[in-house]
Amino acid sequence: MRCEVVAVGTELLLGQIVDTNSAWIGERLARAGVDCHFQTRVGDNIERIVVALQVALGRSDAVVVCGGLGPTPDDVTREALSVLLGVPLVRDDEVLARIRALFGGRGRAMASSNERQADVPVGATVIEQRRGTAPGLICPLGSAGGAGARPDGAGGSVIYAVPGVPREMTEMVERAVVPDLEARMGQRSAIVSRVLRVWGEAESALAERLAPRLAALDAAGNPTIAFLASGIEGIQVRITAKATTAEAAAAVLDAEEAELRSVLGEQVFGVDDQTMESAVAGLLGEHGLTLGLAESMTGGLIASRLTSVPGASTWFRGGVVSYAGEVKFDLLGVPPGPVVSEPAARAMAEGARRVLGADVGLAVTGVAGPGDHEGVPAGTVVVGVALAEASEASRLRLPGDRVTVTQLGAISALDVLRRRLLHQAGEASG
Amino acid sequence: MRCEVVAVGTELLLGQIVDTNSAWIGERLARAGVDCHFQTRVGDNIERIVVALQVALGRSDAVVVCGGLGPTPDDVTREALSVLLGVPLVRDDEVLARIRALFGGRGRAMASSNERQADVPVGATVIEQRRGTAPGLICPLGSAGGAGARPDGAGGSVIYAVPGVPREMTEMVERAVVPDLEARMGQRSAIVSRVLRVWGEAESALAERLAPRLAALDAAGNPTIAFLASGIEGIQVRITAKATTAEAAAAVLDAEEAELRSVLGEQVFGVDDQTMESAVAGLLGEHGLTLGLAESMTGGLIASRLTSVPGASTWFRGGVVSYAGEVKFDLLGVPPGPVVSEPAARAMAEGARRVLGADVGLAVTGVAGPGDHEGVPAGTVVVGVALAEASEASRLRLPGDRVTVTQLGAISALDVLRRRLLHQAGEASG
Numbered sequence: 101m102r103c104e105v106v107a108v109g110t111e112l113l114l115g116q117i118v119d120t121n122s123a124w125i126g127e128r129l130a131r132a133g134v135d136c137h138f139q140t141r142v143g144d145n146i147e148r149i150v151v152a153l154q155v156a157l158g159r160s161d162a163v164v165v166c167g168g169l170g171p172t173p174d175d176v177t178r179e180a181l182s183v184l185l186g187v188p189l190v191r192d193d194e195v196l197a198r199i200r201a202l203f204g205g206r207g208r209a210m211a212s213s214n215e216r217q218a219d220v221p222v223g224a225t226v227i228e229q230r231r232g233t234a235p236g237l238i239c240p241l242g243s244a245g246g247a248g249a250r251p252d253g254a255g256g257s258v259i260y261a262v263p264g265v266p267r268e269m270t271e272m273v274e275r276a277v278v279p280d281l282e283a284r285m286g287q288r289s290a291i292v293s294r295v296l297r298v299w300g301e302a303e304s305a306l307a308e309r310l311a312p313r314l315a316a317l318d319a320a321g322n323p324t325i326a327f328l329a330s331g332i333e334g335i336q337v338r339i340t341a342k343a344t345t346a347e348a349a350a351a352v353l354d355a356e357e358a359e360l361r362s363v364l365g366e367q368v369f370g371v372d373d374q375t376m377e378s379a380v381a382g383l384l385g386e387h388g389l390t391l392g393l394a395e396s397m398t399g400g401l402i403a404s405r406l407t408s409v410p411g412a413s414t415w416f417r418g419g420v421v422s423y424a425g426e427v428k429f430d431l432l433g434v435p436p437g438p439v440v441s442e443p444a445a446r447a448m449a450e451g452a453r454r455v456l457g458a459d460v461g462l463a464v465t466g467v468a469g470p471g472d473h474e475g476v477p478a479g480t481v482v483v484g485v486a487l488a489e490a491s492e493a494s495r496l497r498l499p500g501d502r503v504t505v506t507q508l509g510a511i512s513a514l515d516v517l518r519r520r521l522l523h524q525a526g527e528a529s530g
Numbered sequence: 531m532r533c534e535v536v537a538v539g540t541e542l543l544l545g546q547i548v549d550t551n552s553a554w555i556g557e558r559l560a561r562a563g564v565d566c567h568f569q570t571r572v573g574d575n576i577e578r579i580v581v582a583l584q585v586a587l588g589r590s591d592a593v594v595v596c597g598g599l600g601p602t603p604d605d606v607t608r609e610a611l612s613v614l615l616g617v618p619l620v621r622d623d624e625v626l627a628r629i630r631a632l633f634g635g636r637g638r639a640m641a642s643s644n645e646r647q648a649d650v651p652v653g654a655t656v657i658e659q660r661r662g663t664a665p666g667l668i669c670p671l672g673s674a675g676g677a678g679a680r681p682d683g684a685g686g687s688v689i690y691a692v693p694g695v696p697r698e699m700t701e702m703v704e705r706a707v708v709p710d711l712e713a714r715m716g717q718r719s720a721i722v723s724r725v726l727r728v729w730g731e732a733e734s735a736l737a738e739r740l741a742p743r744l745a746a747l748d749a750a751g752n753p754t755i756a757f758l759a760s761g762i763e764g765i766q767v768r769i770t771a772k773a774t775t776a777e778a779a780a781a782v783l784d785a786e787e788a789e790l791r792s793v794l795g796e797q798v799f800g801v802d803d804q805t806m807e808s809a810v811a812g813l814l815g816e817h818g819l820t821l822g823l824a825e826s827m828t829g830g831l832i833a834s835r836l837t838s839v840p841g842a843s844t845w846f847r848g849g850v851v852s853y854a855g856e857v858k859f860d861l862l863g864v865p866p867g868p869v870v871s872e873p874a875a876r877a878m879a880e881g882a883r884r885v886l887g888a889d890v891g892l893a894v895t896g897v898a899g900p901g902d903h904e905g906v907p908a909g910t911v912v913v914g915v916a917l918a919e920a921s922e923a924s925r926l927r928l929p930g931d932r933v934t935v936t937q938l939g940a941i942s943a944l945d946v947l948r949r950r951l952l953h954q955a956g957e958a959s960g
Contacts, residue, residue: 115557127545139571211734400833403851407829419851427848
């Protein structure tokens with residue numbers, strides 16, 4: 101099965117937006133075992149969208165066309181599909197009612213331009229929208245086909261139209277497009293992946309440590325391992341297994357995960373979509389501990405990440421963003437002295453614990469840059485952790501510019517807390 | 531003059547790398563007044579690169595093919611050009627000597643695989659490399675043309691091959707490709723864009739309000755207007771102007787920006803890359819005011835956005851993330867009662883102002899969902915603003931899931947503060 105991606109949007113061609121959608125779709129197709137040989141970007145122009153789709157259909161069995169489904173006049177993917185398929189657009193009452201209801205629910209009147217989003221080419225199936233207004237479309241091209249049918253007339257090809265807003269697109273591709281492609285492929289081999297998320301080592305060092313295992317796998321051919329540096333979210337080690345059934349493939353994944361964990365140990369903080377904050381949340385929940393936070397350099401980023409975890413209110417008490425020095429001294433009770441130091445980080449953590457009424461206090465102070473601050477070089481971060489029995493501080497040195505240091509500081513601080521809580525577990529059960 | 535971009539690399543199709551090169555080249559071509567209607571991504575495969583180039587040459591006068599010029603066996607752009615042009619590759623002694631000298635200069639022996647980088651299709655001109663080893667190529671296709679010549683046989687088309695390493699590519703495109711395209715165009719036009727960033731109205735409502743202006747522009751043809759929904763960052767209204775010189779195009783932009791601002795008023799919070807937080811920062815700086823923050827529902831997100839603005843320490847005192855109710859009552863002095871309410875939001879803002887020693891207090895309380903909280907429906911957000919003279923609160927109703935409500939809540943709260951500070955300015959000068 102070959103599937104191309106056509107991304108629609110003049111802003112993509114003008115370089116005002118980088119086309120991350122196609123990369124995401126390409127990766128997702130590859131994981132589903134679908135070959136993607138070409139990806140095209142085209143502007144908001146009916147004739148040129150038709151050309152791009154025709155070219156794609158001449159080479160492949162399926163096309164995902166992404167973008168141009170919005171309510172404004174420059175959104176013309178629906179019209180292009182109508183031209184390509186040689187069928188009229190018909191307003192779908194059910195879709196229209198749903199869009200109207202969405203606007204009603206927000207207490208706003210729907211502009212008449214939104215009605216266009218309910219237009220559906222005759223013969224197409226609507227993919228329900230769950231995150232926005234524009235529905236997706238599945239447009240099958242029979243073997244009799246329109247202008248875009250494959251020259252050999254074999255089989256039926258298909259066009260999937262999905263919105264260009266990434267969070268709407270990804271949800272729709274996962275829920276409707278990939279399953280439909282898989283159904284069309286008929287019997288297939290199961291290709292499944294699992295990602296181990298790792299923090300605490302450079303990619304090259306990690307690769308070196310895993311080299312013997314990689315060599316052994318290269319010989320066997322299944323599963324395969326790939327590294328993906330995801331910057332401030334650490335390194336992803338992806339295991340991909342192929343088998344005749346999903347169960348058999350999952351068993352291969354399980355065995356390989358155990359193998360890799362025996363090498364990587366507590367560097368593995370999560371699996372697949374698990375984030376560092378969800379790992380911390382899990383450990384706090386496990387031990388029935390609440391958390392209070394004091395951040396200066398990270399400026400609210402850690403609080404923001406922690407509160408994004410569903411159910412955070414059961415263990416997160418709150419935080420103090422002590423950006424001005426006086427806030428550290430007056431509110432958190434940090435004693436006078438250098439604010440980027442072990443004593444200050446410990447005092448901040450103790451202060452957060454006390455002021456916010458939490459079992460555990462976590463504090464971050466540091467210099468994001470650019471340039472030194474009070475003689476402390478940029479990239480210096482001190483993390484404090486306070487528990488009922490004692491407090492401790494760790495000093496880190498992080499690379500990069502202001503934004504990178506801030507983001508690395510946030511995940512590093514969470515990792516310090518995660519490892520402390522892992523050992524807490526050991527102490528409690530020891 | 532029409533020029534397409536063909537980006538070569540299997541890793542682009544697999545989503546392992548996002549294709550930022552095409553976006554950069556597209557932006558650069560637009561600035562040079564060159565129309566770029568299509569961009570294609572293709573894998574490291576001779577046959578498929580040839581197909582991509584043929585399709586592009588069938589539609590355009592020029593193609594920039596980017597990537598696949600390296601020394602490894604999967605770098606096959608040179609071979610694809612040889613097939614497409616129907617001419618052999620000949621090793622260029624001068625290029626070879628230069629590559630050898632580069633390796634010698636670094637004290638390394640040159641691997642024989644690097645010799646391939648000196649292969650040049652007969653009839654092509656070499657673009658000297660100044661930042662790496664792989665030279666670029668200019669391959670003219672005469673009107674007699676090969677397989678890739680335009681069907682009408684008119685004029686001569688051209689292929690530019692440039693490396694995929696961004697810093698090598700950009701230097702080569704600036705130095706050799708754009709000047710060559712401009713020379714081929716003879717006289718040229720300048721195309722420039724400006725984006726107005728807007729908050730406070732749905733995209734469809736905005737389009738309706740601007741409809742008369744859009745109709746007038748459609749008739750004139752220059753400048754053009756496009757809308758771009760950037761989700762939680764509001765709507766972007768892009769003005770694109772074409773003129774014979776960059777100065778003339780800028781004057782068209784200035785005039786149109788004034789026209790649009792007269793319709794949109796204070797909904798416009800920024801231009802191009804300006805964010806909502808930088809707009810707030812600018813207003814605080816202008817009035818010499820410091821800010822203290824109290825967030826519950828947004829959980830640190832607003833603090834995080836504000837501290838990402840360079841120089842935030844001059845006006846940002848800090849924040850309190852009052853996630854647990856007790857933190858609101860004990861630390862911020864919020865009186866007992868429902869926490870998602872106007873009185874609570876005002877008290878939080880006053881508390882933030884007092885506790886953090888700030889001139890202005892901003893507070894956000896709300897229900898992100900899923901589900902109601904204490905009888906208040908999900909999506910309800912109350913924003914409080916406290917100044918020395920008085921405090922006030924606004925109630926908003928936001929759509930979407932938990933993550934969306936949180937993000938919309940953050941930018942909406944900043945917008946409430948921005949508009950209050952705009953009026954503050956009015957009062958001060960009034």
